[in-house]
């Protein structure tokens with residue numbers, strides 16, 4: 462058995478609080494000796510997980526080890542609502558630098574963690590800019606039909622997971638070119654993908670207000686400047702507890718005016734445009750672990766950043782097209 466810290470931590474995440482031990486053992490083809498060895502290994506690495514009998518079923522029991530707000534010592538995690546979501550953005554399907562195999566990896570991880578909602582913050586497809594004559598050379602899928610067909614066929618389809626998405630600047634080019642809307646076809650063909658809006662959407666998950674934002678325009682030198690400006694211009698009815706920002710292809714977490722802000726990275730490696738402009742590009746995703754109270758206020762927030770290394774990326778989608786199997790978990 463793998464005894465590395467990475468393996469123990471990964472398996473610890475899969476042992477969800479309250480989840481059936483038997484289901485876990487079946488899923489990972491593990492016998493009881495291997496499981497007890499793994500629990501010991503987790504303890505050695507400081508991750509404590511117990512097995513308890515709950516209504517006649519053996520389930521995992523994980524103490525809440527992360528620090529809740531120290532100013533609220535009376536806080537009892539049992540009184541709080543626990544929400545785990547995954548956030549992705551800027552998949553740019555059709556661009557030769559797209560990283561579908563990494564998106565699949567994140568969805569598989571979300572499935573293993575028992576996550577039900579993945580939020581996509583826009584630029585689902587690469588679009589078609591008529592004022593960028595160099596763009597077709599950067600694409601292996603051209604035009605609306607090819608790009609949207611690819612989303613319908615290839616976007617990860619995972620049992621129990623709903624992808625809630627907004628559309629961004631690249632998606633909108635199809636509308637500008639001929640009033641074709643990506644969402645109408647995706648929603649018609651994919652019941653697991655729910656469209657929330659063009660450029661932005663406000664939603665509520667377990668009472669926690671979330672705002673998804675796909676701005677336009679270029680990047681700023683400071684990672685925090687533009688996101689802070691976005692919070693300042695939000696009207697009070699939209700003021701969320703969590704602000705998720707796509708479009709910049711960067712990774713950054715901050716708290717500003719009581720809002721947890723996340724710049725969500727992309728699933729597209731650096732493009733020719735970004736290279737020329739000297740723009741940083743990050744490929745990755747976020748898993749958000751949230752504890753909120755009955756009023757929808759956040760008592761504990763842990764943004765887990767996933768960033769992929771250049772060695773994990775594929776440099777051209779020609780390979781991608783032939784090698785990536787679509788991820789379907791039924």
Ligand SMILES: [Fe+2]
Pocket residue numbers: 551553583584629631708709710727
């Ligand atoms: Fe983008």
Ligand SMILES: [Fe+2]
Pocket residue numbers: 584629630631675676707708709
């Ligand atoms: Fe964009």
